Amino acid sequence: MKKVAILQSNYIPWKGYFDMIASVDEFILYDDMQYTRRDWRNRNQIKTPQGVQWLTIPVQVKGRYEQTIRETEIEASSGWASAHWKTLEQNYKRAAHFDEIAAWLRPIYLDRECRYLSQMNRTLIEAICGYLGISTRITNSWDYQLVEGKTERLADLCAQAGATEYVSGPSAKGYIDETVFAARHIELSWFDYAGYPEYPQLWGEFTHAVTILDLLFNCGQSARQHMKYVRL
Known part of the structure; x- marks a missing residue:
């Protein structure tokens, strides 16, 4: 039995993204899909005393509508990495586990450069998985052959990866053709993002819809207790 999930990479995703990674045996980053503006690929939210704030990686999009x-590519001269780190530091330095998380997160922002968005996203995703003890194999969609058809491509990726079950996000229910997976004898299941408990959080009313860094800064290793598939 092998479970596989396939999702586009996001910038410092929320905790549900990492629970999906932890719930499967292989997680395929589906970055052969078209880049979409004002989406989660290059931005996410943090909490501040003034409310929720976006952190956005500036990318090159002019004239590249089908990339x-x-x-x-990331805008190399924008200074975004140091600006993002400064913002994180300003808003989370009072958090109980800021120093612990900063020890491995700060160098990613300040001591290395990534030319491509996918590269930066994967670097951060893998670092966070490492901290949480998530051992799921992470691969790229371009490690495999890609066929035509929205559902057909997903099912074929699963087949190439040797999957017996495909775990999909619930938003895909509107377009996935379940018969395509059935024909491949691959079970299709839907990930449930509901029912997360609250945790100690800075700055006012609690919200789940922020980057997982909020959970890590506030809870450290006990962050696992506030997740579904990541366990001590």
Whole structure:
């Protein structure tokens, strides 16, 4: 039995993204898909005393309307990485586990450069998985052959990866053709993002819809107790 999930990479995703990674045996970053503006690929939210704030990686999009996420380049001269780190530090330095998380997160922002968005997203995703003890194999969609058809491509990726079950996000229910997976003898299941408990959080009313860094800064290793598939 092998479970596989396939999702586009996001910038410092929320905790549900990492629970999906932890729930499967292989997680395929689906960055051969078209880059979409004002989406989660290059931005996410943090909490501040003034409310929720976006952190956005500036990327090159002018005249590149059909580029894939994989092809999307970061604006090298924007100074975004140091600016993002400064913002994180300003808003989370009072958090109980800021120093612990900063020890491995700060160097990613300040001591290395990534030309492509996919590369930066994967670097952060893998670092967070490492901290949480998530051992799921992470691969790229371009490690495999890609066929035509929205559902057909997903099912074929699963087949190439040797999957017996495909775990999908619930938002895909509107377009996935379940018969395509059935024909491949691959079970299709839907991930449930509901029912997360609250945790100690800075700055006013609690919200789940923020980057997982909020959970890590506030809870450290006990962050696992506030997740579904990541356990001590």
